[in-house]
Amino acid sequence: MIYSERIRLRRNERSDISKFVEWLNDPEVRRHLSMNLPISQANEEQWFENMLKLPASEQPFGIEIREDVPGVDTWRLIGNCSFMDINWTVRSAEAGIFIGDKTCWNKGYGTEVMRLLLRYGFETLNLNRIYLRVDEDNKGGVRAYEKAGFVHEGRFRQGTFRDGKYGDVLIMSVLHSEWNLGKKAE
């Protein structure tokens, strides 16, 4: 487990699959995800088996929040996040996240997950550059990543196609040196 103030990240279990199928079939949740077509339980079971074959550094984490039950340490799954395409020569990785439980949007969890992934990526995996791609019109995502310390780096023009229209995809990143400076400023 990897902990921060209100969340923890843990490895995915087979028992998570049905939640993922439910969330990833919700058009609002998958709207800005790269895999934006409907999925089945069998698709997700296949994803899970393939995921187990990935290097440990690229296996996703379930995002859990602490339930407000006095005296009991209970955690609830709300989404997933991961590093992908780690390049050990340049020590870079792409970060990805989805919060499937929509009641948890706009409560600062996305920002907190990204901050935690940055700490894990820089301090545990010894990465030097962490980047992500986000649809320009995913305003909540862009804002969350800015709050976590990601800076705007570039754009794929007409990099996505949705509802019959092209849209731009933004590239945002954080370098280890910038993240260290941010830590000192805290």
Ligand SMILES: CC(C)(COP(=O)(O)OP(=O)(O)OC[C@H]1O[C@@H](n2cnc3c(N)ncnc32)[C@H](O)[C@@H]1OP(=O)(O)O)[C@@H](O)C(=O)NCCC(=O)NCCS
């Ligand atoms: C994108 C996502 C991870 C963001 O997580 P989150 O927990 O909702 O984000 P946070 O609450 O930390 O931050 C969101 C910020 O955007 C703001 N925001 C939300 N919608 C906005 C809009 N339409 N315009 C401007 N700002 C907006 C919120 O007010 C908040 O900023 P604030 O704290 O300054 O008020 C989450 O919404 C999600 O998983 N969505 C579905 C899947 C997805 O899009 N994944 C990302 C693909 S790159």
